[in-house]
Amino acid sequence: MIAVDDRPRVLHTTTRDEEQRHRARARWVTVLGYAAMVCVLLIVALPLFWIVMTSFKERQDIYTIPVTWWPSTFHPQNYGEATRSVDLAAYFRNSLIITTVLATVKFVLGVLSAYGLVFLRFPGKNFVFLGIIAALMVPNQITVISNYALVAEWGWRNTFQGIIVPLAGVAFGTFLMRNHFLSIPAEIIEAARMDGAGHFRLLWRVVLPLSGPTMVAFALITVVNEWNEYLWPFLMADDSSVAPLPIGLTHLQNNDGVTDWGPVMAGTVLAMLPILVIFLLLQRHMIKGLTSGAVKG
Amino acid sequence: MGIDIRNMDRRGFLGLAGIAAAGAALTACAGTGGDAGSAAGSSSASEDASTVTFWSNHPGRSIDVEKELIRRFGEVRPDLTVQLVDGGKNYEEVAQKFNAALSGGALPDVVVLSDVWWFNYAMAGAITPLDELFTAHGVDTGDYVDSLLADYLHDGGHYALPYARSTPLFYYNKDVWTAAGLPDRGPESWQEFDEWGPRIQEVVGSGHLAHGWGNAADYLGWTFEGPIWTFGGAYSDRWDLKFTDAKTIEAGQFLRDMIHTKKYAAVSNDIANDFSAGLLASTIASTGDLSGITTNASFDFGTAFLPAAEGVPGCPTGGAGLAIPSGISDERKANALAFVEFVTNADNTAHFSQNTGYMPVRKSAVDNPDMKAFLDANPNARTAVDQLARTRSQDYARVFVPGGDQVIGTGLEKVALQNADVETTFADVQSRLQQIIDRQITPNLK
Numbered sequence: 001m002i003a004v005d006d007r008p009r010v011l012h013t014t015t016r017d018e019e020q021r022h023r024a025r026a027r028w029v030t031v032l033g034y035a036a037m038v039c040v041l042l043i044v045a046l047p048l049f050w051i052v053m054t055s056f057k058e059r060q061d062i063y064t065i066p067v068t069w070w071p072s073t074f075h076p077q078n079y080g081e082a083t084r085s086v087d088l089a090a091y092f093r094n095s096l097i098i099t100t101v102l103a104t105v106k107f108v109l110g111v112l113s114a115y116g117l118v119f120l121r122f123p124g125k126n127f128v129f130l131g132i133i134a135a136l137m138v139p140n141q142i143t144v145i146s147n148y149a150l151v152a153e154w155g156w157r158n159t160f161q162g163i164i165v166p167l168a169g170v171a172f173g174t175f176l177m178r179n180h181f182l183s184i185p186a187e188i189i190e191a192a193r194m195d196g197a198g199h200f201r202l203l204w205r206v207v208l209p210l211s212g213p214t215m216v217a218f219a220l221i222t223v224v225n226e227w228n229e230y231l232w233p234f235l236m237a238d239d240s241s242v243a244p245l246p247i248g249l250t251h252l253q254n255n256d257g258v259t260d261w262g263p264v265m266a267g268t269v270l271a272m273l274p275i276l277v278i279f280l281l282l283q284r285h286m287i288k289g290l291t292s293g294a295v296k297g
Numbered sequence: 298m299g300i301d302i303r304n305m306d307r308r309g310f311l312g313l314a315g316i317a318a319a320g321a322a323l324t325a326c327a328g329t330g331g332d333a334g335s336a337a338g339s340s341s342a343s344e345d346a347s348t349v350t351f352w353s354n355h356p357g358r359s360i361d362v363e364k365e366l367i368r369r370f371g372e373v374r375p376d377l378t379v380q381l382v383d384g385g386k387n388y389e390e391v392a393q394k395f396n397a398a399l400s401g402g403a404l405p406d407v408v409v410l411s412d413v414w415w416f417n418y419a420m421a422g423a424i425t426p427l428d429e430l431f432t433a434h435g436v437d438t439g440d441y442v443d444s445l446l447a448d449y450l451h452d453g454g455h456y457a458l459p460y461a462r463s464t465p466l467f468y469y470n471k472d473v474w475t476a477a478g479l480p481d482r483g484p485e486s487w488q489e490f491d492e493w494g495p496r497i498q499e500v501v502g503s504g505h506l507a508h509g510w511g512n513a514a515d516y517l518g519w520t521f522e523g524p525i526w527t528f529g530g531a532y533s534d535r536w537d538l539k540f541t542d543a544k545t546i547e548a549g550q551f552l553r554d555m556i557h558t559k560k561y562a563a564v565s566n567d568i569a570n571d572f573s574a575g576l577l578a579s580t581i582a583s584t585g586d587l588s589g590i591t592t593n594a595s596f597d598f599g600t601a602f603l604p605a606a607e608g609v610p611g612c613p614t615g616g617a618g619l620a621i622p623s624g625i626s627d628e629r630k631a632n633a634l635a636f637v638e639f640v641t642n643a644d645n646t647a648h649f650s651q652n653t654g655y656m657p658v659r660k661s662a663v664d665n666p667d668m669k670a671f672l673d674a675n676p677n678a679r680t681a682v683d684q685l686a687r688t689r690s691q692d693y694a695r696v697f698v699p700g701g702d703q704v705i706g707t708g709l710e711k712v713a714l715q716n717a718d719v720e721t722t723f724a725d726v727q728s729r730l731q732q733i734i735d736r737q738i739t740p741n742l743k
Contacts, residue, residue, distance in 0.1 A: 059574075059593065060574065060595070062570075062574075063570055063571060063573075063574030063575075063576060064574070066504070144397065145397060145400045146400070148397045148398070148400050148401070149400040149401035152398070152400075152401055152403040153401060155403075157403045234385065234390070234394065235393075235394055235397045237383070238350075238380070238382040238383065239380075239381070239382060239383055240383075243383065247383070250385070250386035250390075251355075251360075251383065251386070253386055259567070259569075259570065260593075261570070
């Protein structure tokens with residue numbers, strides 16, 4: 001009897017113990033989570049902060065020991081210097097053209113090819129996909145030389161098409177979108193087909209509205225990548241008529257001489273801003289897409 | 298769109314896919330068809346013989362000076378237009394861009410190649426030996442500073458003409474020198490500097506340094522070459538590597554001691570800026586840094602020869618020359634040579650030198666009245682020009698071995714930054730360089 005009487009009490013204490021332990025663990029997880037976030041924030045934000053601050057520093061402030069975290073006097077003239085000594089407007093325009101065209105082309109190609117790979121039936125589909133994956137594995141530094149020979153032969157050096165066309169191949173996007181399309185429930189697609197939707201309608205009305213977040217992620221990655229592309233445009237471009245911003249920025253640096261880092265950082269901030277804006281805009285959609293998808297199931 | 302994607306049948310789609318695949322395959326292998334392109338691709342604009350395409354990285358931020366030289370050339374040769382092309386941010390990038398161009402088509406007419414790059418291209422036959430062109434077009438090479446011209450000699454031919462040529466230079470902060478009670482001059486030997494170093498360090502205090510060395514990317518392999526010679530060592534004697542030589546190791550040990558035992562020196566990531574900000578009391582940097590340091594330093598500084606006893610070479614030459622690719626037509630080569638000769642003539646090299654700090658590459662440039670006045674007004678620039686007579690061409694191991702500069706620089710960096718054992722580090726450098734020589738140089742030498 002006593003034993004029976006005892007049991008619930010023992011049980012009761014263990015649950016409370018467990019609860020406490022559970023709560024303690026949860027607190028630990030929260031603390032560690034925050035610590036990790038602070039860590040990541042520092043890693044990401046510190047260099048950014050440093051770039052922005054340096055862009056406002058006078059020369060003497062940049063080279064001091066110990067370092068100064070806040071400019072003693074703000075020196076926005078760096079921005080004037082950066083835009084004056086290099087034709088940043090031209091580089092900016094080129095970056096805009098190259099990124100817009102490339103991102104659009106890559107986006108359309110990626111979505112269409114992924115659609116084809118998932119919803120069309122044709123033999124050797126897996127081989128095509130394997131081929132695309134293989135292309136993803138080849139770093140573009142390897143293909144540079146043969147691409148160069150080809151493009152130079154066409155007389156496309158120092159032209160926009162020379163920069164854009166060889167970069168327009170898309171493997172990553174196909175891969176990303178295909179995997180997402182595969183996760184769309186087959187019933188939805190079947191239902192749409194039974195309602196008489198053709199490929200175009202299926203893609204436009206059914207598949208794409210279900211793919212918001214993936215599409216935004218794909219678009220964002222593409223835009224950032226193209227904006228920062230250096231090696232290929234550097235090889236192709238001869239002057240500021242087609243060269244994008246990353247190349248313009250290197251002209252602010254002085255090789256075999258003294259680099260004035262203030263203007264360089266000012267130029268970097270200017271080059272960074274558009275991407276930051278795009279990111280902030282798209283990020284909201286990314287989250288919106290995520291939540292709406294979750295509610296609809 | 299001509300193709301109705303909604304009503305496309307299976308066969309139509311397969312056909313389309315086949316065409317796309319064939320197109321892709323064509324693209325994939327077409328890249329190899331370009332090697333004849335340099336001669337055949339007459340459609341591209343740069344094949345136009347009346348345009349001289351000049352690939353430059355604008356050494357020493359010289360883009361405005363280069364534009365001025367091009368403007369002057371336009372006055373003498375109105376029939377030619379010169380197109381100045383941004384070749385990259387440093388010598389490595391312009392060499393890389395040139396390398397890509399060699400794969401086919403769209404070669405420049407004139408390209409800037411630094412001390413460590415021209416030989417690779419000369420050996421590969423990518424740039425023209427100029428001597429025949431000199432005779433054919435009456436270019437007198439006798440006026441070029443002999444040692445600078447001789448730097449481009451390979452297999453009996455000259456493969457480039459000196460352009461933005463520099464040497465290392467000893468920069469020192471005069472205020473610190475006075476505070477430390479030192480005479481207003483550079484050290485006469487590294488042994489003397491070894492006595493000065495701790496005294497200077499006491500004056501500047503912690504956080505600052507008596508001496509700063511450049512890192513590998515700032516060509517530590519170059520700035521330390523002179524010091525190694527003064528110890529009786531070398532990187533190599535022609536193709537014979539000397540890193541295991543006791544004298545070379547002694548020099549490496551000296552570098553290690555001044556940094557890790559006596560602690561008055563260190564490797565700085567940006568010597569020119571750190572020196573002009575007053576963080577380093579002295580440094581060895583390129584003469585090409587002179588104009589930048591002069592503008593930026595807020596204190597009185599002096600320049601001196603690299604420490605070396607009389608008659609012992611303690612300073613290498615360096616910098617870049619102008620080369621002409623071999624894959625272009627003779628007419629283009631002739632125009633290119635005319636341009637190269639013009640921008641390096643006495644007046645123009647004097648102009649270039651005054652605005653950048655690079656050496657005037659012609660003997661007669663020093664007699665140019667403009668240059669004379671400039672040197673009188675800028676004693677620091679005069680030091681650099683005077684030092685030329687005491688320079689020596691560089692060791693093969695650094696300038697002729699592909700990638701040799703970075704191998705050596707990284708090895709020295711290991712000693713300087715990580716306090717690595719000199720003997721083992723140098724032995725490692727030697728074996729790595731030897732591998733490259735055996736694989737890439739020996740088979741190609743006649």
